[in-house]
Amino acid sequence: MIVSAHELTEGQTLEADICIVGAGAAGIAMALALIDSPLSVLLLESGGFEADAQTQALYEGGVADARLHSPPDRYRQRRFGGSTTIWGGRCMPFDAIDFEARAFVADSGWPIGLDDVLPFYPQANRLCEAGAFAYTASTAFRVPPRPMMAGFASTNFTTDALERFSCPTDFGARYAHKLRAARNIRVVLHANVTQLQANSAATHIDALRVQTLQGRQYTARAHRYVLSTGGLEVPRLLLASRDRQPTGIGNAHDVVGRYYMCHLAGTIGTLRFTGPVDAIHHGYDVADEGVYCRRRLALLPETQRAQQLGNFIARLHHPRITDPAHRNAVLSLLFLAKAFIPYEYAKRLHGDEIVSTRQWLAHMGNVAARPFDALAFAWHMLRDRKLAERKFPSIIIRSRANLYSLDFHAEQQPNRNSRVTLGTGRDALGMAQLCVDWRYTPSDVDTVQRALALLARDIERSGIGRLDYDPATVEDEMTRYGAYGGHHIGTARMGTDPRSSVVDASCRVHSVENLYIAGAAVFPTSSQANPTLTIVALALRLAAHLKATAKPR
Amino acid sequence: MMKVLVLGIEEFIGQRVAVALSRCGWAQPFGDPAGIQAAGLEGVIPLSGTSAGSASMVAALDCIDAVVNCVSSSPRAVGDTAQRLFTAARQSGTPPLVVHISSMAVYGAVEGSVDEDTGLTGELGPYAQAKVAAEGLANSYPRRIILRPGCEYGPGGELWSGRVARFLVAGRLGDLGAAGDGICNLVHVDDLASAVLLGLDNPAAVGGTFNLAVSDPPTWNEYFLRFAIALGAVPVRRISRRALALETKVLAPPLKILELALKKSGAGAAVPAPLPPSFLRLACQEIRLDCSRAGDTLQWNCRPLDQGLAETAAWFRQQQ
Numbered sequence: 001m002i003v004s005a006h007e008l009t010e011g012q013t014l015e016a017d018i019c020i021v022g023a024g025a026a027g028i029a030m031a032l033a034l035i036d037s038p039l040s041v042l043l044l045e046s047g048g049f050e051a052d053a054q055t056q057a058l059y060e061g062g063v064a065d066a067r068l069h070s071p072p073d074r075y076r077q078r079r080f081g082g083s084t085t086i087w088g089g090r091c092m093p094f095d096a097i098d099f100e101a102r103a104f105v106a107d108s109g110w111p112i113g114l115d116d117v118l119p120f121y122p123q124a125n126r127l128c129e130a131g132a133f134a135y136t137a138s139t140a141f142r143v144p145p146r147p148m149m150a151g152f153a154s155t156n157f158t159t160d161a162l163e164r165f166s167c168p169t170d171f172g173a174r175y176a177h178k179l180r181a182a183r184n185i186r187v188v189l190h191a192n193v194t195q196l197q198a199n200s201a202a203t204h205i206d207a208l209r210v211q212t213l214q215g216r217q218y219t220a221r222a223h224r225y226v227l228s229t230g231g232l233e234v235p236r237l238l239l240a241s242r243d244r245q246p247t248g249i250g251n252a253h254d255v256v257g258r259y260y261m262c263h264l265a266g267t268i269g270t271l272r273f274t275g276p277v278d279a280i281h282h283g284y285d286v287a288d289e290g291v292y293c294r295r296r297l298a299l300l301p302e303t304q305r306a307q308q309l310g311n312f313i314a315r316l317h318h319p320r321i322t323d324p325a326h327r328n329a330v331l332s333l334l335f336l337a338k339a340f341i342p343y344e345y346a347k348r349l350h351g352d353e354i355v356s357t358r359q360w361l362a363h364m365g366n367v368a369a370r371p372f373d374a375l376a377f378a379w380h381m382l383r384d385r386k387l388a389e390r391k392f393p394s395i396i397i398r399s400r401a402n403l404y405s406l407d408f409h410a411e412q413q414p415n416r417n418s419r420v421t422l423g424t425g426r427d428a429l430g431m432a433q434l435c436v437d438w439r440y441t442p443s444d445v446d447t448v449q450r451a452l453a454l455l456a457r458d459i460e461r462s463g464i465g466r467l468d469y470d471p472a473t474v475e476d477e478m479t480r481y482g483a484y485g486g487h488h489i490g491t492a493r494m495g496t497d498p499r500s501s502v503v504d505a506s507c508r509v510h511s512v513e514n515l516y517i518a519g520a521a522v523f524p525t526s527s528q529a530n531p532t533l534t535i536v537a538l539a540l541r542l543a544a545h546l547k548a549t550a551k552p553r
Numbered sequence: 554m555m556k557v558l559v560l561g562i563e564e565f566i567g568q569r570v571a572v573a574l575s576r577c578g579w580a581q582p583f584g585d586p587a588g589i590q591a592a593g594l595e596g597v598i599p600l601s602g603t604s605a606g607s608a609s610m611v612a613a614l615d616c617i618d619a620v621v622n623c624v625s626s627s628p629r630a631v632g633d634t635a636q637r638l639f640t641a642a643r644q645s646g647t648p649p650l651v652v653h654i655s656s657m658a659v660y661g662a663v664e665g666s667v668d669e670d671t672g673l674t675g676e677l678g679p680y681a682q683a684k685v686a687a688e689g690l691a692n693s694y695p696r697r698i699i700l701r702p703g704c705e706y707g708p709g710g711e712l713w714s715g716r717v718a719r720f721l722v723a724g725r726l727g728d729l730g731a732a733g734d735g736i737c738n739l740v741h742v743d744d745l746a747s748a749v750l751l752g753l754d755n756p757a758a759v760g761g762t763f764n765l766a767v768s769d770p771p772t773w774n775e776y777f778l779r780f781a782i783a784l785g786a787v788p789v790r791r792i793s794r795r796a797l798a799l800e801t802k803v804l805a806p807p808l809k810i811l812e813l814a815l816k817k818s819g820a821g822a823a824v825p826a827p828l829p830p831s832f833l834r835l836a837c838q839e840i841r842l843d844c845s846r847a848g849d850t851l852q853w854n855c856r857p858l859d860q861g862l863a864e865t866a867a868w869f870r871q872q873q
Contacts, residue, residue, distance in 0.1 A: 036665075129730075167730075167791065177731055181664065181839070288787040289778055290728055389730060390791035 002180050002187040004048065010216045014188065016042035017552050019208065019222035021193045021237075022229035024082020025532055026518035026539040028171040028179070029127055030226060033543035035182040038552040042220060043179070044191040044210060047079030049172065054213055055079065058192065058427045059233075061434035068482045069262075069438040072232055074343065075485035080189060081172020083230065083486060084532070086342065089168025089393060091130040091533040092161075093121050095311060097301040098411075098527040104308035106443075107259065107414040108525050111496045111505040117537050120544070124536035129174070129390075130164040131289035137162055140287055148295040148316075150279035154458035161298035161313070164291050165284075165393040166532075191218065194431050196225070196241035196249050198512070205249075205515050211429050224550055228518040228539065231260075231488025232420060235521065236434050238492065238502075238509075239422050250492070250509040253499045257420045259490040260436070261412040261526040262483035264444050267317050268452065269469030271459070273402040279464070282316035282404065283396040292393050298528070299451050307454070310411035310447035311528040314455060317407035318397040322353045324362035329373040330397055332366035406455070406467060409484070410448050412526050415441050420491055438483045449474045487531050492521040507542050518542050555580040555753065558603060558617045558649075560634055561624035563588035565710050566654060566742055570621050571597050573746035580753065583617065605630060610641035619650040621749055628683035635687035639694045650759065652749050653691040655701045656684045657738055657764070657842055662834075668843040669701065669762040678831065696759060698752040702745050703738025703766035703842055707861060708868030710742055716826055718869045721781045725800065725828060727789035732797055733774035735838040738766035741864075744855040751851040763847040767858050773836040779859060783866035800828040 008014075018034065020027045023045035031043045047055045059073035076083045094114065101109025122133040134140035137160050148159040179185050188210075195209040205225050210218040227234050235257035239248035248256055273280050284292040299312040319326040321335050335355075338346050367374050384392040423435035449471055456467040495501025498510040503522050509515040518539040520531040527534075557574050561567035562584035574582040575596035586599035602613035605624075614620070620642065624634040635653070642648055658681040660667050661674035675682030691697050704713040720726035748765050752758040771779065781789045808827035815824065847853040855861075 129728075174731055177837075178734070286788045288782055288789065290788040290791055387793075387795075388791065389793040390728070 001182075001185065002176065002189065004189045005191040005210070005212045005216065005218065006214065008188070008218060011218065013219045013221055014042055014186075014210070015220075016040040016186065016222045017550055018042070018224050018226065018546055019044065019220050020226045020228055021208070022046075022082065022227065022233070023080050023172065023187060024228060024230060025084050025171050026228035026535050027082070027226075028175055029124070029536045029539040030228065030518060030543045031179055031182075031185050031187070032127065032175055033540050034547065035178065035185060037184065037547050039184065039547065039550055040552065041185045042222060043185060043187045044193055044208070044220060045080050045187065045189050046192045047077075048189045049080050049176075051077065051079055051085070054428065058429065058431075060425075060427065061436065062423045062425065064435065064437035068479060069436050070482060070485050072434050072436055076230055076232070076488070079172070080176070080187075081170045084169060084171040087166070087168045087170070087532060089166035089391070090163050090530045091125065091128050091166055092135055092163045092529045093117075093133075093537070094527045094529050094534050095301060097304055098311060098525055098529075102305070105310060105413050105525065107416070107500065110494060110524050112494070117534065117541065120537040120540040121533070123540055124533050125164075127169070127171075127536055128166040128533055129169045130166050130533070131287050131291035134287075135162045135164065136160045137285070137293075137295055140164075140293055141285065142288070145285040146281050148281055148297075149273070149464055151275065151464045152459065152462045154462070156300055156303040156454045156458055157297045158300055159295050159297055161296050162293045163296055164287070164293050167390045192429055193220070193237065194240070194429050195243070196237060196515070198241070198244040198249060200244060202245040202249060203511060204513055213428060223553070224514045224516065224546060226516045226518050226542065230519055231491050231521040232434060232436070234517055234519060235420050235491040236422065236431070240432050249515070250502050250511055252511060255493065255500060255502050257491050258416050258418070259414045259493050259524075260418045260420055260438055261414060261489040261523075262438065262485075262487045263526060263528070264410040264412050264440065264448060264478045265408060265484045266477040266480055267320065267405050267407050268474065268477045269406050269467050270319075271316065271404040271406055271465060271467045273404075273465035275402075275464055277398075277400065277402050280316070280402065280404075283398070284393065290390055292390075294393070297455060299454075303454065307450060309451055310413055310444070312408065312410045312447055312451040313528045314406050314408040316404045318395065318399070319403065319405050322355055322359070324359050324366055327366055327369070328397060329367045329370035330377040330395075332363035333374045333377065334395065335363050336367065402465070406452070406469075408448060408452065408478075409528055410444070410451065410478070411528050412440060413443050413447075414490060414493075414525060415439055440479070445475045445478065448478050487520065487526070489520045489523045489526045489531060492517050493524045494522045495524060506545050507538065516542060516546075556583060556616060556618045557581065557753065558583045558600060558613065558620045559597070560603065560620060560622045560638065561588075561626070562594065562597065563591040564623055564626055566625065566705060566745060567623035568592045568594060568709065569707070569742045570623055570746045570749050573743065573750055577750055580750070605633065607637070610637050611644050614641050614645045614649055617649050619652065619753055621652045621654070623654050625654070625656065628679040631680070631683040631687050635690045639690045642694055642696075648696050650753065651691065651694060651697040652752050653687065653697055653699050654745070654749075655688050655691075655699050656681070657701055657703045657766075657840070659685050659688060659701065660840060662838060664839045666841045666843050667764070669764055669846055677834075698758050698760070699762040700745070700748055700752070701762065701764050701842075702740045703764075703770070704740070705742045705745055706739050707742035707865055710865070713739070714865045715869060715872070717777070717780060718784055718786075718866070719826065720828065721777060721784060721786045721789070723825075724790045726777055726792065727781065728774055728778065728791045729797065729836060730774075730791065730794070731837065732794065732833055733772060733777065733836050735773050735836050736770050736841045737773045737776040738770050738840065738842045739776065739858065739861075740765045740767060741856055741861040744853075748847060748851060748853050751853055755851060758850055761846070761850060763851060763853070764842040764844045765847055765853070765855075766842040766844055767855050768844065770841060771858065780862050780866065783859070783862040784869060797833060801830045801833055805829055
């Protein structure tokens with residue numbers, strides 16, 4: 001059943017065995033996994049089916065350095081489906097090394113291993129509509145696709161690693177029919193949870209305060225509560241609930257909101273291949289299920305250990321769009337179409353660079369010089385992306401000159417001083433707004449610098465080409481657009497020691513017997529992998545735990 | 554030898570039941586002469602007075618031990634055959650054992666796990682109504698077994714095999730998203746035939762009703778993918794809601810009219826098969842047949858789905 005809070009009687013108490021707060025990837029995955037269980041489930045969502053400016057404004061807050069982090073109301077969506085409504089769809093699992101305690105990565109180590117999550121990845125993959133759980137080119141295809149870079153030989157990187165792409169699946173639109181039909185699930189839209197009401201010792205959540213933007217108030221009571229509101233909103237709610245614990249729920253040791261991680265990503269260098277153009281395959285292969293898959297250059301775990309580096313991957317990429325010197329009609333068309341591309345994507349496509357009138361004219365000249373290239377690309381994007389339900393994931397430009405740049409995506413290491421706190425501002429419901437102080441460390445720069453150096457060396461040694469870049473610019477490039485948007489990780493980290501973590505291995509808040517957290521907030525480390533697939537897998541794991549341990553009323 | 558009359562022997566299920574009977578070693582199949590000829594069956598003894606046009610089946614049943622009613626070609630044929638069969642069976646000097654093949658359509662639009670005690674409804678249209686009515690007649694006859702199969706697939710099957718294969722090859726079916734989340738209760742036609750034999754050979758089955766479907770049924774999306782892989786029709790396409798609406802609401806009606814007109818005129822020109830709205834209704838229906846009774850009473854098992862799909866794909870390729 002799906003209802004709006006507006007339809008409920010004011011002051012009503014909503015009761016269930018399990019109350020999940022937030023209907024994004026984690027919340028919806030959990031609710032789906034609990035369908036037909038003996039447990040009654042209440043899923044509270046702040047937004048409705050459509051985007052709403054007033055609701056979205058509840059995400060507003062401050063950032064310590066606007067150059068390093070986007071405003072908190074960007075890259076996330078407060079509506080049914082959560083941020084999957086604007087998701088890019090890239091899926092890949094974490095690597096085994098990501099779970100390990102690594103001496104060279106401070107505060108690393110999960111209390112669980114990859115084996116604990118593996119049973120849930122295939123179902124997570126299905127929910128994400130990313131096809132089979134097969135993340136190497138050698139296992140995903142019956143006929144192996146051609147090599148990514150013919151002749152590339154490396155003991156440090158593999159090109160067998162795959163990323164698979166979801167449609168991308170808007171979890172709200174895709175699974176609403178299942179939640180609507182489920183007899184034991186009740187979804188309440190427009191229901192904002194503004195406070196966790198704990199007992200006097202703050203060891204048990206008694207109820208949740210629920211408010212609507214129209215001023216109605218409700219109470220939600222359940223045996224167990226799950227916060228699945230995302231890596232920024234989870235600490236906000238914990239920190240803002242301080243009537244029993246002055247530092248916030250679960251925050252006796254000042255860990256909530258700390259260790260905030262994103263990913264370090266950027267585009268760098270010029271990669272010139274010397275062989276035939278056909279020897280390079282940087283685009284997509286399509287698996288039997290119709291899923292787009294793409295190879296990546298993944299830093300091997302042996303090298304990470306030997307070189308004491310964080311996790312790192314790279315992909316072949318087109319030259320920088322803003323510079324018309326690429327003389328590519330398609331890239332110039334993308335530049336000129338900036339106003340029509342959503343903020344979350346336009347920022348990384350174009351950055352905030354100031355482009356002169358002369359450069360604008362040069363871009364127009366590029367389009368005019370090869371109008372059919374631009375038209376063919378526009379048609380491809382209309383047919384295969386705009387109109388398609390399974391969307392072509394990204395812009396792939398085949399270089400006739402065998403010239404590319406390198407797109408990298410690296411692990412950000414845990415840093416206690418990178419954090420989110422409550423600011424002084426208040427939202428329309430009276431909740432304290434967030435202040436984001438995202439920080440990176442020299443270790444993060446070192447990972448990218450040395451991984452790039454290894455890759456450049458291996459490419460050159462393979463005799464297939466050459467990667468030229470200025471090592472001195474690595475830090476600038478990896479922070480050019482600030483923290484990678486949308487990946488909000490680590491703010492309620494998992495661990496065994498309450499002094500350095502917020503939740504235990506089952507995702508239960510250490511000090512609260514009936515409060516759980518689902519989402520990237522619990523990741524102690526960030527991996528190189530985009531977080532959504534692992535968010536869903538961990539949510540399914542938590543649902544299995546609740547099914548096994550929670551008793552129905 | 555048990556003498557078994559197969560009604561609807563010219564149809565997909567009737568043919569496979571007749572073949573299974575002729576091979577089992579303890580039964581002798583009988584059938585309508587024209588049907589035997591149309592199906593090109595060997596080892597089946599023609600028996601007059603069993604065709605749809607026959608006024609009464611009473612005389613024909615005199616020499617018969619059991620009847621398997623496989624008729625499902627049209628709602629009218631289902632109703633007429635059941636009426637004639639059970640009337641004649643009651644009048645017969647030695648009432649034969651009747652295995653009546655019904656359909657999961659009798660459960661209507663219900664969702665969830667469905668066992669044989671679930672109430673019947675004809676809400677899904679004339680075919681379901683005819684099947685419900687036929688079961689009513691069957692229930693008034695004590696020496697009967699009712700089988701309620703899911704979607705019968707397998708070599709020779711047009712509805713759930715040949716038609717689906719053509720849609721997959723043409724890219725008109727594939728990954729339907731939410732529209733294909735329903736449960737696809739497939740049953741291989743030869744597994745259905747084996748259930749018929751198990752029923753005929755098991756006194757404990759008499760008077761019983763049995764659901765029949767694969768034990769771990771896939772969703773329709775999974776079925777389409779696995780069948781497409783077996784057919785080599787991959788990668789499958791994601792079919793958008795827009796495209797499905799176009800197929801079922803805009804294209805299907807004129808295609809159906811054209812198909813009927815060409816059939817009536819005798820013209821041989823082929824038109825693409827319509828994708829009817831009823832097909833899409835079923836593809837999103839989350840109904841799961843509980844087949845535990847067939848397993849417990851009949852000791853019935855079915856083959857792995859991928860094995861059945863491989864056989865079906867091989868048949869389809871041969872047809873092409």
